[in-house]
Amino acid sequence: MIIFKIALRNLREHTAKTLIIGVLIAVGVFFLVAGNSFMDTITAGMRITYIDNYTGELIVHGKAKGTFSLFGIMGPEMANAKIPEIEQFEQLEALLASSELVSDVNPLATGAASIGIGEESAGFSFLWGIEPSQYFTMFPDNIILHEGTRLPPGEKGIMLSQNNKDKIREETNRTIHAGDKLQLSGMNAVSGTRIREVTVWGIFSYRQTSPQLERVSLVDIKTLRELSGMDVGEIEEAQLSETEQALLGEIEENNIFGSSLISTTSPQNEGFTNFETILAAEALEITEAGKENNAWHFLLLKTINDRAATEITNTLNDYFLENDLDLEVSNWRWGAGFTADMAYSLQIVFNIIIIVIFIVALIVIMNTLVISITERIPEIGTIRAMGGQKSFVRLMITTETLVITALFGTAGVLLGSIFIWILNMTGIEATNMFFRVLFGGDVLKPGLSANSIVSALAAVGILGAAASLYPVSVALKISPVRAMQKGI
Amino acid sequence: MAIISLHDVTKDYPLGKTVVHALKGVSCEIQRGEFITIAGPSGSGKSTILNMIGCIDTPSSGNVKINGTDTSALSDKSLTQLRHQVLGFIFQSFNLIPVLNVYENIEFPLLIGKNGMHPSEKKTWINTLIREVGLDSWKTHRPSELSGGQRQRVAIARALATRPEIVLADEPTANLDSETGETIINLMKKMNHEFKTTFIFSTHDNMIVEIADHVIRLKDGIITENSRKKKTGVAV
Numbered sequence: 001m002i003i004f005k006i007a008l009r010n011l012r013e014h015t016a017k018t019l020i021i022g023v024l025i026a027v028g029v030f031f032l033v034a035g036n037s038f039m040d041t042i043t044a045g046m047r048i049t050y051i052d053n054y055t056g057e058l059i060v061h062g063k064a065k066g067t068f069s070l071f072g073i074m075g076p077e078m079a080n081a082k083i084p085e086i087e088q089f090e091q092l093e094a095l096l097a098s099s100e101l102v103s104d105v106n107p108l109a110t111g112a113a114s115i116g117i118g119e120e121s122a123g124f125s126f127l128w129g130i131e132p133s134q135y136f137t138m139f140p141d142n143i144i145l146h147e148g149t150r151l152p153p154g155e156k157g158i159m160l161s162q163n164n165k166d167k168i169r170e171e172t173n174r175t176i177h178a179g180d181k182l183q184l185s186g187m188n189a190v191s192g193t194r195i196r197e198v199t200v201w202g203i204f205s206y207r208q209t210s211p212q213l214e215r216v217s218l219v220d221i222k223t224l225r226e227l228s229g230m231d232v233g234e235i236e237e238a239q240l241s242e243t244e245q246a247l248l249g250e251i252e253e254n255n256i257f258g259s260s261l262i263s264t265t266s267p268q269n270e271g272f273t274n275f276e277t278i279l280a281a282e283a284l285e286i287t288e289a290g291k292e293n294n295a296w297h298f299l300l301l302k303t304i305n306d307r308a309a310t311e312i313t314n315t316l317n318d319y320f321l322e323n324d325l326d327l328e329v330s331n332w333r334w335g336a337g338f339t340a341d342m343a344y345s346l347q348i349v350f351n352i353i354i355i356v357i358f359i360v361a362l363i364v365i366m367n368t369l370v371i372s373i374t375e376r377i378p379e380i381g382t383i384r385a386m387g388g389q390k391s392f393v394r395l396m397i398t399t400e401t402l403v404i405t406a407l408f409g410t411a412g413v414l415l416g417s418i419f420i421w422i423l424n425m426t427g428i429e430a431t432n433m434f435f436r437v438l439f440g441g442d443v444l445k446p447g448l449s450a451n452s453i454v455s456a457l458a459a460v461g462i463l464g465a466a467a468s469l470y471p472v473s474v475a476l477k478i479s480p481v482r483a484m485q486k487g488i
Numbered sequence: 489m490a491i492i493s494l495h496d497v498t499k500d501y502p503l504g505k506t507v508v509h510a511l512k513g514v515s516c517e518i519q520r521g522e523f524i525t526i527a528g529p530s531g532s533g534k535s536t537i538l539n540m541i542g543c544i545d546t547p548s549s550g551n552v553k554i555n556g557t558d559t560s561a562l563s564d565k566s567l568t569q570l571r572h573q574v575l576g577f578i579f580q581s582f583n584l585i586p587v588l589n590v591y592e593n594i595e596f597p598l599l600i601g602k603n604g605m606h607p608s609e610k611k612t613w614i615n616t617l618i619r620e621v622g623l624d625s626w627k628t629h630r631p632s633e634l635s636g637g638q639r640q641r642v643a644i645a646r647a648l649a650t651r652p653e654i655v656l657a658d659e660p661t662a663n664l665d666s667e668t669g670e671t672i673i674n675l676m677k678k679m680n681h682e683f684k685t686t687f688i689f690s691t692h693d694n695m696i697v698e699i700a701d702h703v704i705r706l707k708d709g710i711i712t713e714n715s716r717k718k719k720t721g722v723a724v
Contacts, residue, residue: 002592002599009587382583385544387572387650388600389565480544480571483583484535484658 007400022408024361029412029456036452037420039347049208053142055335056300057309063326069337072110085295087325101308106138107296111228113184123167126216129224148178148202156220157199163214186227194227210339230295369471381482390476397472405464420448490517497550510536512709523680526690527697528706534690542656543567572601576647578657582639584631591627597649617645637668657689
């Protein structure tokens with residue numbers, strides 16, 4: 001009690017020093033609370049959005065060199081690399097579906113294609129190959145359908161994103177509607193260029209979107225496999241209409257490898273004079289298993305809770321090791337790719353800045369306290385002479401530091417909270433693409449996070465304790481004989 | 489048995505490349521309940537000898553015994569405990585805690601270490617001390633609001649708060665005018681009689697020396713006189 005009394009009165013007596021230290025602490029805490037609340041809002045929103053609507057908690061995928069995510073391969077490897085397919089997919093899916101810890105399982109494959117209308121180029125789209133019944137069971141409410149219907153199970157076709165529709169209009173001046181047909185051209189290192197004509201089943205937007213997501217359209221998995229060369233293996237003759245048969249003529253196996261096809265003439269000379277003919281030729285489907293190709297890039301999992309996610313991750317990693325599978329489990333952040341990376345990188349940069357501010361604050365506070373101790377040598381000497389143990393002196397100095405950090409730390413928390421509350425009321429508008437990616441939309445309404453308050457108070461507590469270490473050591477070296485040497 | 493005994497105590501202070509010999513083999517004994525002054529000019533070693541007795545400094549050689557305990561054998565913690573339980577201090581510059589009022593300053597020694605006093609007993613005792621030093625109406629005042637004489641009264645009451653066996657006063661009248669100084673010494677004498685506490689104070693004022701029962705005179709770190717008045721003892 002007497003220690004608190006001395007601490008509070010000393011702080012009041014030495015107003016200038018108290019303010020120097022206090023303002024530094026309050027400003028640091030203000031930035032910590034406001035900054036972390038801001039970042040927490042972004043990451044928490046992003047986490048829930050992605051887990052609920054796009055990635056699930058966990059993603060099983062193959063191992064590969066280079067950076068890839070649900071949005072495909074990023075970086076210099078983009079042109080040539082191939083995302084690995086999941087080995088032993090059926091066993092794995094069955095295993096996970098039977099787990100009580102897993103609430104939902106959904107396979108996904110990723111790719112990209114150029115869009116064409118007739119012979120006119122109409123832009124580019126990222127594609128997610130889905131099995132509609134499974135995809136919309138796991139993510140029942142992640143899209144807003146502007147027209148048409150969802151992709152029906154077992155049907156071929158595309159659900160075009162509103163963004164892709166807009167881009168097509170910009171490129172070709174044509175407006176795509178449900179029921180129209182588009183040509184998708186996929187290029188990959190395995191099978192070269194593939195072109196598929198698909199029906200537009202619907203036009204949609206993702207509920208919570210980002211520039212990355214906006215460009216993703218949904219296609220049936222068979223089409224995606226064909227476009228991205230995931231079906232290379234056994235050659236299967238396509239079912240062609242009579243007209244197509246007539247156009248192509250009878251193709252004998254011997255003729256394929258016969259000298260007649262090795263010709264210096266261009267395809268146009270051979271009669272491949274229109275786009276439909278090329279499509280027909282491409283219709284020679286190549287599948288791995290003949291009837292049912294189960295090539296997928298990802299297996300998205302929703303678990304019953306966070307703890308289950310950890311447990312499933314550990315179980316799966318053991319399973320992969322035991323069965324010599326070249327697979328791994330990643331969390332939603334991995335799947336979200338660039339968007340999540342950017343948000344988390346920003347948080348790291350922010351925390352580095354805060355750490356630097358705190359180191360500077362630590363040095364300033366420490367020096368101010370040392371000066372204060374030096375001025376109080378006779379007082380401390382007197383306490384020691386009167387029988388105050390070193391522990392009492394230590395407690396007295398530490399209490400003074402902690403009182404000041406607690407008082408001004410609380411002030412910083414209050415200021416930061418008020419600031420966040422104001423931002424929440426007004427909202428922060430994303431003025432450019434960078435902020436749109438970060439905010440996951442046009443406006444961010446940050447909320448005060450308990451984590452930011454707790455971490456700010458913990459940081460300020462550590463700061464206070466650390467800042468008092470050296471001054472305490474100086475105080476403890478003061479001999480009681482110093483009480484005799486100079487008056488108070 | 490003497491409450492304090494010094495045996496061949498020396499104290500050397502390094503001063504640059506030379507060594508200052510503050511005490512050169514001092515030996516003496518102080519009896520319980522004495523009102524004793526250590527007199528001598530500046531630099532004679534008065535404060536040094538008080539520091540040794542007060543266990544706030546250690547001799548370079550020789551030993552100091554308090555109640556028969558050799559203080560050189562004690563750890564810092566034990567010495568601090570000894571100071572808290574056995575000794576009270578009155579400083580030349582009063583050394584009151586500036587942020588505490590009169591009552592709190594007197595109470596302070598009771599709060600920094602263990603004592604067996606019940607809170608109500610403690611309150612009564614502090615109020616008794618305040619009344620004894622004549623500061624009843626100044627209880628809630630801070631040191632900065634008091635005169636030098638009043639501050640030294642607070643310091644006397646504070647020194648007695650833990651009911652020590654020995655009170656050490658380092659030139660308690662040095663910062664006071666002669667009239668106030670005399671009042672303070674008389675107050676100390678009164679406390680010595682009332683509480684049977686051993687008072688040891690240093691001074692270079694011969695007028696004050698006359699009030700003491702036992703006088704130890706120092707010059708250049710050596711005792712030149714160690715005498716007791718006849719009513720309390722035999723002159724040495």
